[in-house]
Amino acid sequence: MxxxxxxxxxxxxxxxxxxxxxxxxxxxxxxxxxxxxxxxxxxxxxxxxxxxxxxxxxxxxxxxxxxxxxxxxxxxxxxxxxxxxxxxxxxxxxxxxxxxxxxxxxxxxTDGRGFAAAVRQLSSEYVLKAMVLGSGGAARAVVDAIASELLGPRGHVRWVSRDPAALAAELPAGGPVVAAGWGEASGGEAVDLLVNCTTVGMAHGPSAFPVPADALVAGLAPGARVVDIVYPRPAGGLLDLAEAAGALVQDGLExxxxxxxxxxxxxxxxxxxxxxxxxxxxxxx
Incomplete structure (x- = not known):
């Protein structure tokens, strides 16, 4: 050239x-x-x-x-x-x-735009109730993308981390994003989008979430989308459990x-x- x-x-x-x-x-x-x-x-x-x-x-x-x-x-x-x-x-x-x-x-x-483009490959429907796991740089981009591009009217995002108080201090009061601890990751309202932004399942990363993965899957709404930004897809991990429960799943490659x-x-x-x-x-x- x-x-x-x-x-x-x-x-x-x-x-x-x-x-x-x-x-x-x-x-x-x-x-x-x-x-x-x-x-x-x-x-x-x-x-x-x-x-x-x-x-x-x-x-x-x-x-x-x-x-x-x-x-x-x-x-x-x-x-x-x-x-x-x-x-x-x-x-x-x-x-x-x-x-x-x-x-x-x-x-x-470019993570936020990349995530939004990837999720739209699964479904173009608006997100009503999302839950994002993790608080690192990728999680921040994912939360921003959901709130600004993917969330439907009156939708909200539950942002789960080990230090929800620190996250809450950064978030605008009354906004669509709410900080939560891991104790709030299971139970409560069913979610139609679940995103893992932790290093669970990554090479040399932890092998398990602070709460059982099947408890996370139990909180999915029918037809939910589940994205694990880790790649390659860990065998027997969150995506396998979610897919077996009928969810639309995607690993981090997209x-x-x-x-x-x-x-x-x-x-x-x-x-x-x-x-x-x-x-x-x-x-x-």
């Missing part, structure tokens, strides 16, 4: 920073996109511990990287490293995509796909066509 002036496109490196990160399928997905576009770029996964995040981000800028993604546990910590924040990153309070613009580190969040589509569009400065999205999806399966 050539530039507008007729010269070849200079190869750039992109990457994802995480701890852990060896399980990430982002490199295969973005490699497929670059190949479909005829671009010489590379995308790599880098294991970066929290104490080295600032060095890694600033080092990527110094080396001329085209951009970065951030995954667990860096999305909230990255806020302080950015010279500027896009509105959605500011609103959500987390960064999953970094664009280097003239030496400036600009933080974006959200990964769409946040990646939106992130790459930011890096390249153009939307990706259906053929490129199809190549990215195929690389994830």
């Amino acid at each position: 050539t530039t507008a002036s007729g010269g070849p496109v200079a190869a750039q490196c992109f990457g994802v920073l995480g701890d852990p990160v060896a399980h990430s399928r982002s490199p295969a997905m973005h490699a497929a996109a670059f190949a479909a576009l005829g671009l010489p770029h590379r995308y790599l996964a880098f294991h970066v511990t929290p104490d080295r995040l600032a060095e890694a981000v600033r080092g990527a800028r110094a080396l001329g990287f085209g951009g970065l993604n951030l995954t667990v546990p860096h999305k909230q910590a990255a806020l302080a490293l950015c010279d500027a924040l896009a509105p959605e990153a500011q609103r959500i309070g987390a960064v999953n995509t970094i664009v280097f613009e003239g030496g400036a580190i600009v933080g974006h969040n 959200m990964l796909l769409w946040q990646g589509v939106f992130a790459e569009a930011l890096w390249l400065g153009r939307a990706l066509g259906p053929d490129v999205v199809a190549a990215m999806r195929a690389a994830l399966r």
